[in-house]
Amino acid sequence: MVWRQALIIGALVLGAVIAEVTVLSRLGLPGATPDLVVVTIVAIALAMGPTQGAVAGFLGGVLIDLAPPGDTLLGVNAIVYIAIGYITGSVVDPRDRTVPIMMGIVGLAAGAAVLATSGIDTMLGSDRVSWEDVPGLVLSSALYAVIMAPVVILLVAWLVRRATPEVSVT
Amino acid sequence: MLSRRTRIVLAVLVVASLTFVILDLRGGQGPFASVRTVAANVLGGLERVAATVFSPITGAGGWWSDMRDQAAQIDTLQEENSRLQSDLQTLTGDKARADALDALLRVSSVGKYRFVPAEVIAVGPAQDFSWTITIDAGRNDGIEQDMTVINGDGLVGRVLKTTASTSTVVLIVDSSSAVGGRVATTEEIGIVAGTGRQDSLEFQLLDPMADVRKGDALVTFGSKGGRPYAPGLPIGEVVDVSGAPGQLTRVATVRPFADVSQLSVVGVVTRPPREDPRDSVLPKSSALAVTPSPAPLGAAADQATPSPSGAPEQETAATPAPTKKKKASTTETAATPVPETGN
Numbered sequence A: 001m002v003w004r005q006a007l008i009i010g011a012l013v014l015g016a017v018i019a020e021v022t023v024l025s026r027l028g029l030p031g032a033t034p035d036l037v038v039v040t041i042v043a044i045a046l047a048m049g050p051t052q053g054a055v056a057g058f059l060g061g062v063l064i065d066l067a068p069p070g071d072t073l074l075g076v077n078a079i080v081y082i083a084i085g086y087i088t089g090s091v092v093d094p095r096d097r098t099v100p101i102m103m104g105i106v107g108l109a110a111g112a113a114v115l116a117t118s119g120i121d122t123m124l125g126s127d128r129v130s131w132e133d134v135p136g137l138v139l140s141s142a143l144y145a146v147i148m149a150p151v152v153i154l155l156v157a158w159l160v161r162r163a164t165p166e167v168s169v170t
Numbered sequence B: 001m002l003s004r005r006t007r008i009v010l011a012v013l014v015v016a017s018l019t020f021v022i023l024d025l026r027g028g029q030g031p032f033a034s035v036r037t038v039a040a041n042v043l044g045g046l047e048r049v050a051a052t053v054f055s056p057i058t059g060a061g062g063w064w065s066d067m068r069d070q071a072a073q074i075d076t077l078q079e080e081n082s083r084l085q086s087d088l089q090t091l092t093g094d095k096a097r098a099d100a101l102d103a104l105l106r107v108s109s110v111g112k113y114r115f116v117p118a119e120v121i122a123v124g125p126a127q128d129f130s131w132t133i134t135i136d137a138g139r140n141d142g143i144e145q146d147m148t149v150i151n152g153d154g155l156v157g158r159v160l161k162t163t164a165s166t167s168t169v170v171l172i173v174d175s176s177s178a179v180g181g182r183v184a185t186t187e188e189i190g191i192v193a194g195t196g197r198q199d200s201l202e203f204q205l206l207d208p209m210a211d212v213r214k215g216d217a218l219v220t221f222g223s224k225g226g227r228p229y230a231p232g233l234p235i236g237e238v239v240d241v242s243g244a245p246g247q248l249t250r251v252a253t254v255r256p257f258a259d260v261s262q263l264s265v266v267g268v269v270t271r272p273p274r275e276d277p278r279d280s281v282l283p284k285s286s287a288l289a290v291t292p293s294p295a296p297l298g299a300a301a302d303q304a305t306p307s308p309s310g311a312p313e314q315e316t317a318a319t320p321a322p323t324k325k326k327k328a329s330t331t332e333t334a335a336t337p338v339p340e341t342g343n
Helices: A002-022 A036-048 A050-066 A076-091 A099-123 A134-163 B004-026 B031-053 B055-059 B063-089 B091-111 B285-290 B299-304 B312-318 B323-331
Strands: B114-123 B132-135 B148-151 B154-162 B167-171 B178-183 B189-194 B201-205 B217-220 B234-242 B251-256 B265-271
Touching: A002 A036, A002 A050, A002 A134, A002 B031, A002 B114, A036 A050, A036 A076, A036 A099, A036 A134, A050 A076, A050 B004, A050 B031, A076 A099, A076 B004, A099 A134, B031 B055, B031 B114, B178 B234, B201 B234
Parallel strands: B154 B234
Antiparallel strands: B114 B132, B114 B265, B132 B167, B148 B154, B148 B265, B154 B167, B178 B189, B178 B217, B189 B201, B201 B251, B217 B234, B234 B251
């Protein structure tokens, strides 16, 4: 049963990573690239629980750094996404999972992800981050995440229910 | 509060991530580098497939910038329309323009760069602050590390790493990028550094007394053996100079000729020309900067070549062209190169 969960988490995260670098980042939208990976991680955490959320976060972080043309420090995204997966999975009470609340959570998570990765990169001595751009990236990333949230969350929840009937968080 | 299992899973994941960060910070080769290579191969293959499947969607990409440019485009088109109408009445004017265009195209093939054409299949997320792209040509196509990447407008970047069928290209606007540049007209040399912003580069002059003016065009200085940068490729146009001559730090802001946010087809230079073409690849533009031509060149010429800076009526030339036109100019009138695998 654990394997089945691992498989579906892996497939969802891998799909999100590939779609993000081949499609979303090429749309040329203003500001940040729509962070489908974060939205998927949050969706998994909400549908399956905090531990599964953390695993999804780790996988997503490592894959987005490894997938070409990734050129960032491997592991930074993973740490941030683990925290996001775990926290969103454990903080949200299953009873008040209404769509607006979930959209808000996804938006917060996407904004926090940009802020956290930029902060960690800077602390580790990278001079790539231009902080005057960060507020715009945080806001745009949060906005795109909110837009993608309902579809992705419902889709992931449906897939998880179909594939692993024994997981019943909701 | 935490179950034992959750605690263990969390601890393992965080320790693994921290290990990655530390190993990656140390850099260098070792078992870790090969993991990266294997992962890049597998994921790169998946991206190739995905790029093909999703090509209808990404083909429609750029709609946002198209929309943003539409107001400017309307102005440009109206201007062009009235110009065309007056030109119609004077057929000789048309003839002269056609001749000018022909001349431009002839000169632009002087560069004689051999290149492998490739298509962009993936772009790094903007929030990573790294300007890198993946192209669908790799070692099997003769791509090697540190080869120069160009498009029809000018220098795009260099190959950072390769897999069998894909390569990662770091663009000139990435903040880690530094290219040896030369002012086309005055031969002054300096370093063109990326700023991390898509539309500006920084040109640091080696000689603080050098005379650099707004509108000057920059070409690559060239590296030993043509790597990582082949000589004589158009880089961009000076849009702003800060500091007076003689000041210790003189920096010019340069707008790259290639619009890196709208790349579709690029060429990887597999063999640079035997001789440095100097600035002949920047046809007319340098000559025009000295003696501006009385008749403005047609829109088509503007698309095909770097803008002959300075003259106000040419200002629109450097604004990003719509994707479709850009593609056409890349494949048909590609400034520099003679395709190697083309026919």
